[in-house]
Every structure is written in structure tokens, then in C-alpha cells.
Amino acid sequence: MTRETVEARVRAAVEAHAEEAFALLEQLVAIDSTNPDFPGIDRAAALGGEGRCTALLGRRYGELGLRCETVASDPERPNLVAVLEGSGGGRSLILNGHVDTVPPVRRETWAMADPWTPERRDGRLYGLGATDMKSGVTAAWLAVRALREAGVALAGDLLVQCVVGEEQMQHTLGTSAVLDAGFDGRRPASGGDAEPAVGAIVLEPSSSPRPLSLSTTSAGNWVFRVTVRGRATHAGNRASAIRAGGEGAALGVNAVEKGLLLVRALLELEQEWGQTRSHPAFAPGFFAINPGSFHADAGTPSPAYLADRAEFDVLAWYPPDADPEAVRGELEQHLQVAAELDPWLRVNPPAVEWLGNWPPASTAWEEPHVQALARAHERVTGDAVAAPSAANPSGFPAVTDASFLEAAGIPTVVYGPGDLRRAHAADEHVALAEIVTCAAAVALAAIDFCGLAGDDAAAGAEGAR
Ligand SMILES: [Zn+2]
Incomplete structure (x- = not known):
């Protein structure tokens, strides 16, 4: 069978089983797999949703004859790894996706009956996680389904990682745990001696700015309180506390105003970053500082008091080539200087708590599996994939587990159905056609990168026998 015949069979199988994949996506969306450690979530109530997703996927990969392994640093939050063993001698490809979701944005703003009751309309599927990223998890399954249906025997291993915890950067429970357990593509399931080359595709929603963009770079971010x-x-007593001639701060100080003063200071720094921070993978002005929550009161949420405590959480995006510690120092110093200008904050300085640093990700465009995926995308869609440049910024405008795959030395590209503009928003949805396109491209990329069993030039040969 020629490579062309194999590819044609795979593409036909993707089309033939698309409806089955959409049904799987509906089943996944119907499972509430909200990350149990997300702020404001009842942990006990949310626990178990991720495991129901990985159990369902385990059954579906098992039906396809894949070896399914569970990795559970936290027994209540099991990851699934489904392994399609190669015949040996080829490169290993990892397909990675998370099964947890964020909590839905305010329920009454959804037009849908329920974020966990999927609805299909106009070629789209609506529901929580439809974009981020149960459609990506589904596309990986459809790609494997098609490879099996077409009777493709790969030379290298294909490892599907369905992981927990991504929405709270819990990679030590999810992606990093799976890699540490040995599912890193470097120990060939076929038992060969040589350590094979490895590449990973994270199927997070990459359909902006263009449908199914290939993204090899993502920004870092700091989250702080x-x-x-x-x-x-x-x-x-407010007038006396704030007017000339009154009792002033000895009587009362409203923490709402002091908090807002610091928020405004950060937004001024954001303006400066918009002018001064840049990276060729990102559109001008991308590096922004988002205050995402603000709470203030005097222990009781009522305007009958001057609030004595304000607390706000911020997420600051920084360029992939910036030093995270230097960025942290700059943010902290900016807050200090702003506090120095206010007589109350000068003697009652704000406390800053650093909640997390999500490291940036950056993989070379020339990596063989990135090139294999670009070629596959072109063959499936007919659209040429341009290399990233200042004129074609292709940085992923969010963070993903690519950062932690790369930390383990595995070059990674983000490519998946769904549009980030629809994620963490009411009426989250995905265009179903993107799942089909993605699955076909990923399957062809696997053939190209892992090679076919018995193929002389197994790894990545173009135009084989
Ligand atoms: Zn995601």
C-alpha cells in the first residue's frame, strides 16, 4: 500500500466516524469535570468529574485495542494514558489534552438551559468545555479511531495523555505526573534499545486568529494577590474621614479607594508595557495586566461601613523571552512606588502574595513534528501554513501544558479545535467541522512523524513506497 493510499483511507475513516466523535464530545460535556481546586468551588462536590471523563475515554480507547494505563498521584484524580504501540524504530508522538474545565461563567448569562446539557446548533456544539478543551480530547480520539479503522501500523509509539488539573496549573498531578511515570515517549513500547525522538501536540483551542493555527510559542504569566x-x-463618618478639617484617617479609611488606587497604578504599568514590551510571536500590545477579581468590605458586605480590607487578584502576561523574576520585581516595585505616594499606604503598605508563575513555552518551528503537522494541515485543508513572523504572529494567547512538556525536554506545538475567544465565556461552543479537520491532520502527522511499520525510512520519510 502506498503512503497515499494509507492517507486516503485514514481521511475517509475520519469522515466516516465523525458523528461517533461528536457523540463522545456530548458525553464528555455532560460530565461536570470542573477543576475541584478552582477558587470558589465546593471541592468535595466537584471531585470525581475528571475521573469520570478519563474512565469514559479509557473505555473508548480500550475498544480500539489501545493499552490503557492510569496514572494517579492523587487517587481521586486519575489521568489516562492510551498507548498505540509502534512496531519499533520510529519516533514517538504524544497527544495531550486536559479533561478538567473552569467553572461556568455566571449561569444566568448562558442562553443554554444548562452548561452541562450539550446543544447542537448550526454545525456547532454548545456546552462547558466544548472549546476548552473537550473537543481537542475528542479530536485525538477520532484521529486514533481512524488510524485503527484504516489498519495503519505505525513504527513509533503514539501516546494519548488525557490529564487532570490543567486549569489550576496542577501539572504535578496531571501532565508532569504522566511524564514522570514514564509515558514520555522515550521508552518505546516495542522494546527497542534506542531512545526515540519525541514530539508532542497539545490539542488546546487554537482557532484564532485563523481556524486551527499552529502555535509554537506561548506567553508566561504571573498571578498575584x-x-x-x-x-x-x-x-x-465618611465626610469627616476624607474632608479637610475633619478627623481624617484616625477616624476611618476606606480600603476600596486604597485598593482602586493600586489597581489604577497597575493599569498605568499595563499601558507602559503596551508601548514597550513586544515579541514577534504576539500582536503589538499583547502583554497586558488583568485585574480579575476585587473584594472589599468591613467583614460584612454593606455600604453602611467604610471597608477595612480590600483584596484583588491579578494576572500579568509577560513575553516568552523575559526573566520571570525580573518581571515579578518590576510589578512589586511598581506597587511599592504607588503606595509611597499615598500617605495611608506609605505607613500601611499593601501585602503582595505571589500565587503562581506559569512559565512560557517556545519550540522551534523547524522541529520535525511541527513540520509534519504543518504539511498535514495543508494537505487536509488546502491552506498553506506560513511560518511565524512579525507579520504572522502565531503565539498562543493563553498558557497550556506545553510549558511542562517542554520542561521535560519534549518539543511541543499547540493545535486544536475551538476558539479561545469562546472559552471561559457564556455559551461556549466549538465548530464541529474543526474536530474533523484536526483529527485528519493529526492522524496524517502521526503517520509522517512516527513512520509506518516496515517503512525503510520510517521516521518522517516523505513519499514512501
Ligand atoms: Zn485549556
Whole structure:
């Protein structure tokens, strides 16, 4: 069988089983797999959803004859690895996707009956996780389904990682745990001696700015919490607390205003970053500072008091080539300087708590599996894939487990159905056609990169026998 015949069979099988994949996506969306450690979530109630997803996927990969392994650093949050063993001598490809979701944005803003009751309309599927990223998890399954249906025997291993915890950067429970357990593509299931080359595809939603963009770069981010104190008093004392001739701060200080002062200072720094921070993989002005939550009160949420405590959480994006510690220092210093300009904050400085640093990711465009995927995308869609450049910024505008695959030395590209503009939003949805296109491209990339069994030039040969 020629390579062309194999590819044609695979593409036909993707089309033939698309409806089965959409049904799997509906089943996945119907499982509430909200990350149990997300802020504001009832942990006990949310626990178990991720495991129901990986159990379902385990059954579906088992039906296809894959060896299914569970990796569970936390027994209540099991990851699944499904291994399609190669015949030996080829390169290993990892397909990675997370099964957890964020909690839905405010329920009453959804037009749907329920975020966990999937609805199909106009070629789209609506529901929580439809874009981020149960459609990517589904596309990986459809790619494997088609390879099996077409009777393709790969030379290298194909490892599908369905992981937990991504939405809270819990990679030590998810992706890093799976890699540490040995599912890193470097120990060929076929038992060969040589350590094979490895590449990974993270199937996070990459359909902006163009449908199914290939993204080899993502920005880093810092998440931090700022807490400011005030002095509580009756709202009737406000004038005396703030007007000339009154009792001033000795009587009351409203922490709402002190917190807002610091938020404004950060937004000024954001303006400066918009002018001064750049990276060729990102559109000008990308590196922004998002205050995402703000709470203040005097222990009781009522305007009858001057609030004595304000707390706000911020996410700051920084360029892939920036030093994270230097970025942290700059943010901290900026807050300090802003506090120095205010008589109350000068003596009651804000407390800054650093909640997390999600490291950036960057893989060379020339990596063989990135090139294999670009060629496959072109063959499936007819659209040429341009290398990233300043004129064609292709940085992924969010963070993914690519950072942790790369930390383990595995070059990684982000490519998956769904549009990040629809993620973490009401009426989250995905265009179903993107799942089919993605699955076909990923399957062809696997053939190209892992090679076919019995293929002389197994790894990545173009135009084989
Ligand atoms: Zn995601």
C-alpha cells in the first residue's frame, strides 16, 4: 500500500466516524469535570468529574485495542494514558489534552438551559468545555479511531495523555505526573534499545486568529494577590474621614479607594508595557495586566461601613523571552512606588502574595513534528501554513501544558479545535467541522512523524513506497 493510499483511507475513516466523535464530545460535556481546586468551588462536590471523563475515554480507547494505563498521584484524580504501540524504530508522538474545565461563567448569562446539557446548533456544539478543551480530547480520539479503522501500523509509539488539573496549573498531578511515570515517549513500547525522538501536540483551542493555527510559542504569566488595609467606621463618618478639617484617617479609611488606587497604578504599568514590551510571536500590545477579581468590605458586605480590607487578584502576561523574576520585581516595585505616594499606604503598605508563575513555552518551528503537522494541515485543508513572523504572529494567547512538556525536554506545538475567544465565556461552543479537520491532520502527522511499520525510512520519510 502506498503512503497515499494509507492517507486516503485514514481521511475517509475520519469522515466516516465523525458523528461517533461528536457523540463522545456530548458525553464528555455532560460530565461536570470542573477543576475541584478552582477558587470558589465546593471541592468535595466537584471531585470525581475528571475521573469520570478519563474512565469514559479509557473505555473508548480500550475498544480500539489501545493499552490503557492510569496514572494517579492523587487517587481521586486519575489521568489516562492510551498507548498505540509502534512496531519499533520510529519516533514517538504524544497527544495531550486536559479533561478538567473552569467553572461556568455566571449561569444566568448562558442562553443554554444548562452548561452541562450539550446543544447542537448550526454545525456547532454548545456546552462547558466544548472549546476548552473537550473537543481537542475528542479530536485525538477520532484521529486514533481512524488510524485503527484504516489498519495503519505505525513504527513509533503514539501516546494519548488525557490529564487532570490543567486549569489550576496542577501539572504535578496531571501532565508532569504522566511524564514522570514514564509515558514520555522515550521508552518505546516495542522494546527497542534506542531512545526515540519525541514530539508532542497539545490539542488546546487554537482557532484564532485563523481556524486551527499552529502555535509554537506561548506567553508566561504571573498571578498575584494584593491586600490592603483600611480603618472601618460608620458610613456617616465618611465626610469627616476624607474632608479637610475633619478627623481624617484616625477616624476611618476606606480600603476600596486604597485598593482602586493600586489597581489604577497597575493599569498605568499595563499601558507602559503596551508601548514597550513586544515579541514577534504576539500582536503589538499583547502583554497586558488583568485585574480579575476585587473584594472589599468591613467583614460584612454593606455600604453602611467604610471597608477595612480590600483584596484583588491579578494576572500579568509577560513575553516568552523575559526573566520571570525580573518581571515579578518590576510589578512589586511598581506597587511599592504607588503606595509611597499615598500617605495611608506609605505607613500601611499593601501585602503582595505571589500565587503562581506559569512559565512560557517556545519550540522551534523547524522541529520535525511541527513540520509534519504543518504539511498535514495543508494537505487536509488546502491552506498553506506560513511560518511565524512579525507579520504572522502565531503565539498562543493563553498558557497550556506545553510549558511542562517542554520542561521535560519534549518539543511541543499547540493545535486544536475551538476558539479561545469562546472559552471561559457564556455559551461556549466549538465548530464541529474543526474536530474533523484536526483529527485528519493529526492522524496524517502521526503517520509522517512516527513512520509506518516496515517503512525503510520510517521516521518522517516523505513519499514512501
Ligand atoms: Zn485549556
